[in-house]
Amino acid sequence: MKEPEIIVAGKDNGEDMVVRHQTSKGTEVYGMAIPNIHADAEWDLGPTWCYLILGEKTILIDTGRFGNVEVLESQLKTIGQSFSSIYAIIVSHCHEDHDGNLPDILPLMNAELWAHQVYPRMTSYYPDITDGAFRPDLPGSCRSCVMPEEFVQKNCNSYHKKRSQLSIDFLVNDEFESPIKDLSFASTPGHSPDSICIILENEVIFTGDTILPGITPHPSRTQSFEANRRILPERYQKENTTYGLMNYIKSLNKVANLSSRGFQATFTAHRLFYNGKFNLIHSTSDRANEIIQFHIDRCLDILEIISSEPKHLDEIVVKHFTPTQLAGVGSLMAQNELLAHIEIMEECGDVRQVGKDDELFQHTGSTQCLDLLRTYLP
Numbered sequence: 001m002k003e004p005e006i007i008v009a010g011k012d013n014g015e016d017m018v019v020r021h022q023t024s025k026g027t028e029v030y031g032m033a034i035p036n037i038h039a040d041a042e043w044d045l046g047p048t049w050c051y052l053i054l055g056e057k058t059i060l061i062d063t064g065r066f067g068n069v070e071v072l073e074s075q076l077k078t079i080g081q082s083f084s085s086i087y088a089i090i091v092s093h094c095h096e097d098h099d100g101n102l103p104d105i106l107p108l109m110n111a112e113l114w115a116h117q118v119y120p121r122m123t124s125y126y127p128d129i130t131d132g133a134f135r136p137d138l139p140g141s142c143r144s145c146v147m148p149e150e151f152v153q154k155n156c157n158s159y160h161k162k163r164s165q166l167s168i169d170f171l172v173n174d175e176f177e178s179p180i181k182d183l184s185f186a187s188t189p190g191h192s193p194d195s196i197c198i199i200l201e202n203e204v205i206f207t208g209d210t211i212l213p214g215i216t217p218h219p220s221r222t223q224s225f226e227a228n229r230r231i232l233p234e235r236y237q238k239e240n241t242t243y244g245l246m247n248y249i250k251s252l253n254k255v256a257n258l259s260s261r262g263f264q265a266t267f268t269a270h271r272l273f274y275n276g277k278f279n280l281i282h283s284t285s286d287r288a289n290e291i292i293q294f295h296i297d298r299c300l301d302i303l304e305i306i307s308s309e310p311k312h313l314d315e316i317v318v319k320h321f322t323p324t325q326l327a328g329v330g331s332l333m334a335q336n337e338l339l340a341h342i343e344i345m346e347e348c349g350d351v352r353q354v355g356k357d358d359e360l361f362q363h364t365g366s367t368q369c370l371d372l373l374r375t376y377l378p
């Protein structure tokens, strides 16, 4: 893809930047980088890139992490736009670095809210449906949250409460026809059950967190399906098409097959610009397949670690990741990441739990999961 034009320069990780791209039809697309939480941490995800499309209607994709209303407002001003000029906001998925500012800005605007069909279930509360949920008191998006209570109260509570009051004007799904021509959607569950990719004029794709350059998002856990099954719209309750690594791989495969002639531009929600340079994805399909391969390799490495004797999850984590990756909350995330792989291999019969310890795993000798994952590669 062509390098976007820099309208406002920002930090080395892209924070505060505003960039511009033009489609072959002449539609302008602006990328605005909204600060994220990890900026001072050892591992920095970088800002959340929100996108403004100045097409038939003015559309904003994502709003960035909460607490950044002024940043978003001033970036829009740089582009000669304001909250009131936006026709609709489309949310790529229910995570707070994407819809964080939404509850604060939507009441100030006339804009419609568009999100995936599952999104309203993620923003609502279902305290009476427990089904093994770790935190049934939190909204649908956070019923598996393992963060300490103090953290939840301090950071997310008020945003969640306000977000649960919002109503959605247009529910997105693959088969729902977009009221705006030149805009189409692909539901891509896996990182989050309500993840979507947005396609403009069949030539630009906004991938949210589903496809990122250089890094891959955390897959959700298959295990969360049972805990959340009854909060989902009925069509998603029968079998698990929303949670876990296998669904994420299927979504990557779907994106890889979306455009036979390829997209001219791929706009990701993170790392568009990082370490002082653009990280452009020149082929969406190649990047999607690269991520599938990455997860196959991760499965292979796990099998190798547990091939000769059963290993405890903690040991597998230490063997698979580097100490830097495991610093701070990294170790909790690493455990969850590996469990997302282990659970799909367990389902295929390649890994089994040993004894009564539910975190002691051994390779059974079969590699059916790998064979299955490889069918999603060209």
Ligand SMILES: [Zn+2]
Binding pocket: 048, 095, 097, 098, 209, 269, 270
């Ligand atoms: Zn994100």
